[in-house]
Amino acid sequence: MPHSPAAALPRVVIDTNVLISQHLSPRSIPGRAFERAVRSSIMLLSDATFLEMTESLLKNKFDRYSTVAVRKRLLADFEAASTRIQVTTTIQACRHPKDDKFLALAIDGRADLILSGDRDLLVLNPFRNIPIVSPMQYLAED
Numbered sequence: 001m002p003h004s005p006a007a008a009l010p011r012v013v014i015d016t017n018v019l020i021s022q023h024l025s026p027r028s029i030p031g032r033a034f035e036r037a038v039r040s041s042i043m044l045l046s047d048a049t050f051l052e053m054t055e056s057l058l059k060n061k062f063d064r065y066s067t068v069a070v071r072k073r074l075l076a077d078f079e080a081a082s083t084r085i086q087v088t089t090t091i092q093a094c095r096h097p098k099d100d101k102f103l104a105l106a107i108d109g110r111a112d113l114i115l116s117g118d119r120d121l122l123v124l125n126p127f128r129n130i131p132i133v134s135p136m137q138y139l140a141e142d
Contacts, residue, residue, distance in 0.1 A: 011083075012041040013106045015099075015116035016053045018135060023057065023074055024065055030117055033135035037115055043082040044109040048101040050079060085109040093127065096120040106130050113138075 014037055021030030037043060045053075057071045091103040099120050106114050107128060114132040116122060125132035133141075 010041045010112040011044055011110060012037050013044050013049070013102055013109065013111045013114045015102055015114065015118055015121060016049070016056050017117045018115055019053055019074075019078065020057060020062075021117065021135075023071065024062075029139060030135040033115060033138045036139065038081060041112075043078070044085050044105055044111055045079065045082040046085050046087045046101065046105045046109075048087065049105055050075075050084075052098070052101065053078070083109070093124060094120050095123075103127055 014034065018030045018034050021028055022034035025031050026035070054075055057075060058068060062071060085105055085108050087101070087104045087108045089104045089107045091100040091107065093103055094100050096118075099118060102114060102116070102121060103124070105111070107130075111130055114121060114127070114130060115135065115138050116132060117134055121127075121132050122134060
């Protein structure tokens with residue numbers, strides 16, 4: 001029986017900093033890594049990770065780069081393109097506890113990798129056999 005195309009796609013957790021970098025500079029390395037993930041993976045999100053993305057991207061400090069409406073559209077598009085995972089695992093592994101939610105999402109979502117520019121996450125690579133890669137490392141894969 002043939003596999004469905006979706007079955008072969010990697011499952012990826014994208015950290016907030018990659019989403020914000022993509023928005024601010026689409027042609028940057030994080031921007032290109034984000035676009036590659038959108039095109040070639042199943043993106044995972046949880047209520048907690050999406051809340052952080054929303055709160056971060058809608059901060060007033062980004063008003064000078066784009067309107068709130070544009071940022072809300074990006075968030076809506078990201079949410080629509082992602083698979084929402086109900087996270088039940090509690091993780092306390094990161095030196096910055098707010099990042100534990102991305103690790104929990106990766107575990108419960110059976111992620112193949114975490115895409116992040118955050119050193120607090122990158123130092124844990126791999127986490128429970130899940131690679132944590134920077135945008136540059138992600139783009140170098142092929």
